[in-house]
Amino acid sequence: MSSDAAPVAKIAVRGVEKSFGAKRVLDGVEIGCGAGESLVIIGGSGTGKSVLIKCILGLMRPDAGSIRIDGEETVGMGRTTRANLMLKFGMLFQGSALFDSLSVWENVAFGLIQGRGMPRQQAREIALQKLAAVGLGAEVGLLSPAELSGGMQKRVALARAIAAEPEILFFDEPTTGLDPIMADVINRLITDLVRGLGVTTISITHDMVSARKIADRIAMLHKGRIVWQGPTAEIDRTDNPFVDQFVHGRAEGPIEMEVRAA
Amino acid sequence: MIAFLASVGAAFLAFLAAAGRLVMFAGGALGAGLTPPYYPRLILRQIVYVGYFSLPVVGLTALFTGMVLALQSYTGFARFNAEGAIATVVVLSVTRELGPVIAGLMVAGRVGAAMAAEIGTMRVTDQIDALTTLSTDPLRYLVLPRLLAGLLTLPALVLVADIIGVFGGFLVGTYKLNFNPATYLTQTEQYLETMDVVSGLVKAAVFGFIVALMGCYHGYHSRGGAEGVGQATTYAVVSASILILLSNYFLTQAFFA
Numbered sequence: 001m002s003s004d005a006a007p008v009a010k011i012a013v014r015g016v017e018k019s020f021g022a023k024r025v026l027d028g029v030e031i032g033c034g035a036g037e038s039l040v041i042i043g044g045s046g047t048g049k050s051v052l053i054k055c056i057l058g059l060m061r062p063d064a065g066s067i068r069i070d071g072e073e074t075v076g077m078g079r080t081t082r083a084n085l086m087l088k089f090g091m092l093f094q095g096s097a098l099f100d101s102l103s104v105w106e107n108v109a110f111g112l113i114q115g116r117g118m119p120r121q122q123a124r125e126i127a128l129q130k131l132a133a134v135g136l137g138a139e140v141g142l143l144s145p146a147e148l149s150g151g152m153q154k155r156v157a158l159a160r161a162i163a164a165e166p167e168i169l170f171f172d173e174p175t176t177g178l179d180p181i182m183a184d185v186i187n188r189l190i191t192d193l194v195r196g197l198g199v200t201t202i203s204i205t206h207d208m209v210s211a212r213k214i215a216d217r218i219a220m221l222h223k224g225r226i227v228w229q230g231p232t233a234e235i236d237r238t239d240n241p242f243v244d245q246f247v248h249g250r251a252e253g254p255i256e257m258e259v260r261a262a
Numbered sequence: 263m264i265a266f267l268a269s270v271g272a273a274f275l276a277f278l279a280a281a282g283r284l285v286m287f288a289g290g291a292l293g294a295g296l297t298p299p300y301y302p303r304l305i306l307r308q309i310v311y312v313g314y315f316s317l318p319v320v321g322l323t324a325l326f327t328g329m330v331l332a333l334q335s336y337t338g339f340a341r342f343n344a345e346g347a348i349a350t351v352v353v354l355s356v357t358r359e360l361g362p363v364i365a366g367l368m369v370a371g372r373v374g375a376a377m378a379a380e381i382g383t384m385r386v387t388d389q390i391d392a393l394t395t396l397s398t399d400p401l402r403y404l405v406l407p408r409l410l411a412g413l414l415t416l417p418a419l420v421l422v423a424d425i426i427g428v429f430g431g432f433l434v435g436t437y438k439l440n441f442n443p444a445t446y447l448t449q450t451e452q453y454l455e456t457m458d459v460v461s462g463l464v465k466a467a468v469f470g471f472i473v474a475l476m477g478c479y480h481g482y483h484s485r486g487g488a489e490g491v492g493q494a495t496t497y498a499v500v501s502a503s504i505l506i507l508l509s510n511y512f513l514t515q516a517f518f519a
């Protein structure tokens with residue numbers, strides 16, 4: 001075996017396309033993410049960030065292209081193999097997506113009990129540990145998600161995402177809708193937990209403060225294509241006009257917002 | 263003319279595509295039940311929800327249906343001196359037709375709408391995607407228990423509705439129309455055959471499956487927030503009601519024609 005063979009990317013996305021009717025949302029996306037790396041994908045609303053992450057997760061099937069996880073092709077993967085692959089993933093949804101009918105600890109333990117067949121008592125102990133890791137006490141575990149604030153729901157969702165200690169974590173707009181202090185709390189939790197666990201993460205956001213804080217590398221998606229990618233430190237030095245406009249939040253530039261007259 | 267034919271053809275193709283999606287959805291959920299994991303607690307919870315909590319509304323409807331049927335039959339049959347057939351008419355109408363159809367329609371309104379709203383809300387708030395990312399098949403976890411509950415529970419519910427409906431007829435027959443109670447009961451029993459009850463129970467199983475399937479299908483495919491969930495709820499109740507009446511005709515033909 002050759003010792004100088006290129007390491008296999010943890011996640012490799014090649015030429016991924018996805019359309020909804022006549023609207024092409026992803027138009028040949030090319031991006032990769034190394035093991036243990038934190039990649040943040042930025043871009044305006046409606047540029048295809050959530051669709052890309054759903055394609056990688058297998059929640060949507062791309063029209064064309066290849067998505068490899070640990071070198072294994074996942075597009076067109078069978079149901080059983082896909083279910084096994086899901087054991088590698090954890091996901092923090094934008095709206096937290098906690099199950100209303102279950103208590104907080106049952107939400108956190110859900111993947112352990114249903115996905116991995118762990119006994120309830122053992123899963124409960126792990127759930128309480130994970131809640132503690134995100135700064136929530138055991139008493140919160142007995143509440144229902146509807147009784148929590150938005151920030152607490154995000155923390156519970158984060159605890160659920162890391163409960164099964166996945167290899168790859170996805171964060172969809174982790175700080176959207178939170179006040180700046182709670183957003184910083186969530187960012188810090190993400191960086192502490194991710195670095196502590198050594199997992200690979202892909203986050204999507206349009207919050208530049210959050211992106212700078214949690215990313216090793218940033219990529220920008222515009223009209224279904226990656227228009228720039230580089231180390232986090234480069235984001236303020238690049239002369240890419242798309243990145244420049246987005247980072248500085250200017251209305252004028254190559255990114256044109258679709259404004260429809262009523 | 264060509265444009266008209268094209269629009270008819272397009273509508274027909276759209277209907278076939280929708281029917282295909284529905285069959286694949288039901289097949290996917292039922293197929294998931296062939297292999298573990300199984301969720302007996304969820305099935306039990308749905309059975310209690312569909313059956314036990316529907317008892318008051320179905321029972322009350324059945325009671326008044328039986329009472330009205332006795333009253334109407336009396337005023338109609340008195341014209342040609344056939345009042346003696348009232349007990350038989352009530353029991354056959356309730357067991358063969360009115361019990362399963364009215365219970366089906368009531369459960370479509372109560373349970374089908376609730377299933378569509380619950381699953382639809384889970385869809386638009388990403389909870390169904392969250393299930394998938396937690397290595398749980400949503401068809402197995404959400405849809406299959408509801409389909410089984412609909413299929414198994416409605417026959418039991420209809421059996422109770424049959425008894426209450428006949429009792430409603432008995433109340434009107436004996437207290438208002440002054441029939442002799444013993445004679446009324448004898449006439450009720452005299453012409454009733456096992457097939458009358460069994461056909462109603464089979465219909466109920468089919469209707470229960472339809473109600474659950476429509477609720478789950480429309481909820482599962484809802485889009486666009488609160489408006490989408492509202493639409494899914496309407497579609498679930500309307501489509502279940504139409505399919506119940508439609509399938510009732512074909513089932514009646516299969517049993518009695």
